[in-house]
Amino acid sequence: MKGVDHLAHERNKTEFDVDAMKIVWAGSRHAFELSDRMARLVASDPAFQKDGRIRLGRKELFKNTLRKAAHAWKRILELHLTEEEAGWLRNFVDEPSFTDLHWGMFVPAIKGQGTDEQQQKWLPLAYKMQIIGSYAQTELGHGSNVQGLETTATFDPETDEFVIHSPTLTSSKWWPGGLGKVSTHAIVYARLITNGQEHGVHGFIVQLRSLDDHMPIPGITIGDIGMKFGNGAYNTMDNGVLTFDHIRIPRNQMLMRVLQVTREGKCVKSNVPRQLIYGTMVFVRQTIVADASTALARAVCIATRYSAVRRQFGSQDGGMETQVIDYKTQQSRLFPLLASAYAFRFVGEWLKWLYTDVTQRLQANDFSILPEAHACTAGLKSLTTTATADAIEECRKLCGGHGYLCASGLPELFAVYVPACTYEGDNVVLLLQVARFLMKTVSQLGSGKKPVGTTAYLGRVQDLLQCCCDVQTAEDWLKPSVVLEAFEARSARMCVARAQNLSKFENPEDGFAELSADLVEASVAHCQLIVVSKFIDKLQQDIPGKGVNRQLQNLCYIYALNLLHKYLGDFLSTGCITPKQASLANDQLRSLYSQIRPNAIALVDAFNYTDHYLGSVLGRYDGNVYPKLYEEAWKDPLNDSVVPDGYHEYIHPMLKQQLRNARL
Numbered sequence: 244m245k246g247v248d249h250l251a252h253e254r255n256k257t258e259f260d261v262d263a264m265k266i267v268w269a270g271s272r273h274a275f276e277l278s279d280r281m282a283r284l285v286a287s288d289p290a291f292q293k294d295g296r297i298r299l300g301r302k303e304l305f306k307n308t309l310r311k312a313a314h315a316w317k318r319i320l321e322l323h324l325t326e327e328e329a330g331w332l333r334n335f336v337d338e339p340s341f342t343d344l345h346w347g348m349f350v351p352a353i354k355g356q357g358t359d360e361q362q363q364k365w366l367p368l369a370y371k372m373q374i375i376g377s378y379a380q381t382e383l384g385h386g387s388n389v390q391g392l393e394t395t396a397t398f399d400p401e402t403d404e405f406v407i408h409s410p411t412l413t414s415s416k417w418w419p420g421g422l423g424k425v426s427t428h429a430i431v432y433a434r435l436i437t438n439g440q441e442h443g444v445h446g447f448i449v450q451l452r453s454l455d456d457h458m459p460i461p462g463i464t465i466g467d468i469g470m471k472f473g474n475g476a477y478n479t480m481d482n483g484v485l486t487f488d489h490i491r492i493p494r495n496q497m498l499m500r501v502l503q504v505t506r507e508g509k510c511v512k513s514n515v516p517r518q519l520i521y522g523t524m525v526f527v528r529q530t531i532v533a534d535a536s537t538a539l540a541r542a543v544c545i546a547t548r549y550s551a552v553r554r555q556f557g558s559q560d561g562g563m564e565t566q567v568i569d570y571k572t573q574q575s576r577l578f579p580l581l582a583s584a585y586a587f588r589f590v591g592e593w594l595k596w597l598y599t600d601v602t603q604r605l606q607a608n609d610f611s612i613l614p615e616a617h618a619c620t621a622g623l624k625s626l627t628t629t630a631t632a633d634a635i636e637e638c639r640k641l642c643g644g645h646g647y648l649c650a651s652g653l654p655e656l657f658a659v660y661v662p663a664c665t666y667e668g669d670n671v672v673l674l675l676q677v678a679r680f681l682m683k684t685v686s687q688l689g690s691g692k693k694p695v696g697t698t699a700y701l702g703r704v705q706d707l708l709q710c711c712c713d714v715q716t717a718e719d720w721l722k723p724s725v726v727l728e729a730f731e732a733r734s735a736r737m738c739v740a741r742a743q744n745l746s747k748f749e750n751p752e753d754g755f756a757e758l759s760a761d762l763v764e765a766s767v768a769h770c771q772l773i774v775v776s777k778f779i780d781k782l783q784q785d786i787p788g789k790g791v792n793r794q795l796q797n798l799c800y801i802y803a804l805n806l807l808h809k810y811l812g813d814f815l816s817t818g819c820i821t822p823k824q825a826s827l828a829n830d831q832l833r834s835l836y837s838q839i840r841p842n843a844i845a846l847v848d849a850f851n852y853t854d855h856y857l858g859s860v861l862g863r864y865d866g867n868v869y870p871k872l873y874e875e876a877w878k879d880p881l882n883d884s885v886v887p888d889g890y891h892e893y894i895h896p897m898l899k900q901q902l903r904n905a906r907l
């Protein structure tokens with residue numbers, strides 16, 4: 244790093260090997276080296292600079308995004324980057340664009356739901372970007388309720404084609420990213436109708452625009468749905484509207500891994516479960532969990548560095564004021580977020596492993612853990628994105644007034660991140676899916692079916708209903724078994740109580756609807772248990788590097804004990820712990836904050852974010868905040884002239900008028 248390091252005194256306090264922690268954070272030395280190389284490549288390329296993005300009008304902003312995406316693709320080809328490297332490069336460009344949907348959903352949908360033949364035909368085109376794809380599922384009238392989609396795909400046996408049609412206004416496709424202005428193709432989800440019979444919603448590959456002049460195919464109406472929340476932010480994306488007026492596509496453009504439609508229009512089911520049609524969502528939800536830790540870490544990095552730079556009060560003798568990071572209130576708000584970033588990283592790693600495992604099993608026709616994979620991806624997507632969106636806003640507050648400036652990077656980060664609570668499944672709707680899975684698991688306990696995976700603890704439900712927490716000192720809260728048992732007991736007791744309440748209803752669906760708010764709470768408890776248990780699992784691994792494991796232990800207990808504090812009502816009302824034990828947990832938490840404090844800057848340095856990627860004056864690596872903030876203010880177009888435009892029309896006459904009135 245060039246120049247003076249205003250945070251050097253903080254970095255000198257570090258008690259662990261930061262380089263080793265960087266590798267833990269990245270997941271492996273390979274991932275670290277690769278991401279580090281790509282981050283620097285992007286940061287050093289002027290074509291990828293982000294300054295002033297928030298001040299651009301929509302058209303300029305969008306064109307700028309197209310330019311960056313094209314430049315990124317050029318660099319990917321010139322440097323012969325692998326798929327993995329290209330993914331990192333796009334990530335560090337840090338601007339949502341049609342390429343996210345092309346690589347993140349269109350390609351995975353074809354891979355997951357297409358037959359071998361379909362993959363052979365479409366994937367090479369997509370890999371070379373000779374076609375650009377989007378994922379058109381949501382409609383104006385329905386998003387969460389996928390089975391309620393209205394677009395139809397009717398088989399015409401005479402021509403061996405499907406006729407794709409939007410029968411109503413509400414059936415207009417609405418929201419798909421990349422659709423509005425860029426995509427040439429889309430996976431369109433529509434109700435399959437053959438021989439006058441409906442066969443549910445399926446995916447179809449549909450060409451939308453000409454590959455010659457980009458004009459919509461006749462019968463297709465397509466455009467952008469308009470500005471979204473925040474400046475810059477997600478407005479770089481062309482979320483689109485699309486309607487079909489009897490568009491014809493060949494039969495072999497229905498994705499047929501789950502269900503085949505024959506030349507005669509007969510439906511033939513494969514051995515793959517129907518739910519695989521939702522497989523792309525499972526894949527993306529899993530990536531969203533990993534992305535949550537990245538976004539959260541960004542906000543925390545900014546807030547932590549700035550909290551060490553910022554000083555307020557505390558100077559009685561004319562000396563330095565107190566760094567705000569030294570206030571216990573600041574620590575109690577900031578350090579749990581730092582701990583959450585690490586917690587979500589590790590649960591994201593585990594979820595990736597689970598997803599890979601499920602994919603391999605599916606290939607071997609083993610579908611047994613699909614429900615578990617669905618519940619975990621849905622639940623963890625919901626938990627981590629809600630927590631991250633809230634945390635970004637908390638980080639803004641932790642930075643006081645300056646956090647509200649766009650130069651802090653936090654407003655744009657919030658605006659770009661917050662739709663993650665909605666896309667890929669509204670977070671409440673997803674928790675209800677988890678609740679269904681949990682209630683099903685509890686209802687099967689009596690039949691001798693042993694729960695496995697993340698619900699294995701429910702197999703010990705009798706013990707968990709009776710167990711008493713044996714914490715007697717604050718240090719007892721640093722035992723993994725104690726923490727795990729408290730979280731397992733809380734979740735098990737909440738699940739059983741909800742199941743008992745459900746059983747009082749004659750119609751289970753009525754009961755589910757009536758108790759849904761309580762059920763969502765049980766889902767949250769279950770998902771928090773998963774995160775805590777995966778963090779504890781991580782600590783059992785042999786992690787090299789001086790002091791690294793110690794820091795991770797501290798973060799793990801901060802994550803768990805802060806949740807215990809925040810959800811104390813659950814823990815106390817289910818009788819898992821006593822008020823005295825809760826108070827000891829709080830004592831331990833305060834002590835952990837003191838232990839983390841000298842390492843806080845190094846723990847955010849371990850994220851290895853470049854200043855380019857952070858895009859924040861407050862979060863600069865060198866901590867040189869004030870001169871740069873001052874410099875930044877003068878870049879605002881309002882400061883182009885000393886006297887503003889509009890002075891002569893509006894300010895001067897008003898002042899003159901008041902002067903005249905005063906004289907009267």
Ligand SMILES: CCCCC/C=C\C/C=C\C/C=C\CC/C=C/C(=O)SCCNC(=O)CCNC(=O)[C@H](O)C(C)(C)COP(=O)(O)OP(=O)(O)OC[C@H]1O[C@@H](n2cnc3c(N)ncnc32)[C@H](O)[C@@H]1OP(=O)(O)O
Nearest residue numbers: 333334343347380386387389518521525530617666667668
């Ligand atoms: C910079 C680099 C970036 C790289 C890019 C990489 C990744 C992208 C990263 C970020 C994203 C970027 C942009 C965002 C783009 C956004 C895209 C979208 O939003 S696409 C649209 C997403 N839509 C949804 O998520 C809809 C939510 N709704 C649903 O998931 C379901 O329809 C719902 C709610 C589950 C339906 O419920 P219900 O009607 O009860 O269910 P069904 O009758 O349909 O099904 C019942 C059984 O099926 C099981 N089920 C449900 N879903 C799944 C699933 N996904 N997998 C497996 N099983 C599933 C369900 O549990 C029922 O099972 P049982 O019968 O109870 O056993």
Ligand SMILES: Cc1cc2nc3c(=O)[nH]c(=O)nc-3n(C[C@H](O)[C@H](O)[C@H](O)COP(=O)(O)OP(=O)(O)OC[C@H]3O[C@@H](n4cnc5c(N)ncnc54)[C@H](O)[C@@H]3O)c2cc1C
Nearest residue numbers: 378379380381385386387418419420662665666667668671
């Ligand atoms: C930025 C962004 C990008 C997107 N990109 C794409 C894309 O590329 N492709 C695509 O197909 N879609 C995309 N979407 C759409 C997205 O997937 C949907 O918006 C999302 O699935 C939520 O559905 P909805 O809008 O119908 O919400 P609704 O279901 O209408 O939700 C409204 C409210 O109703 C509540 N609710 C709904 N159902 C229930 C229930 N059963 N029980 C209790 N409460 C309920 C919800 O919790 C919420 O509070 C995108 C959306 C956004 C915001």
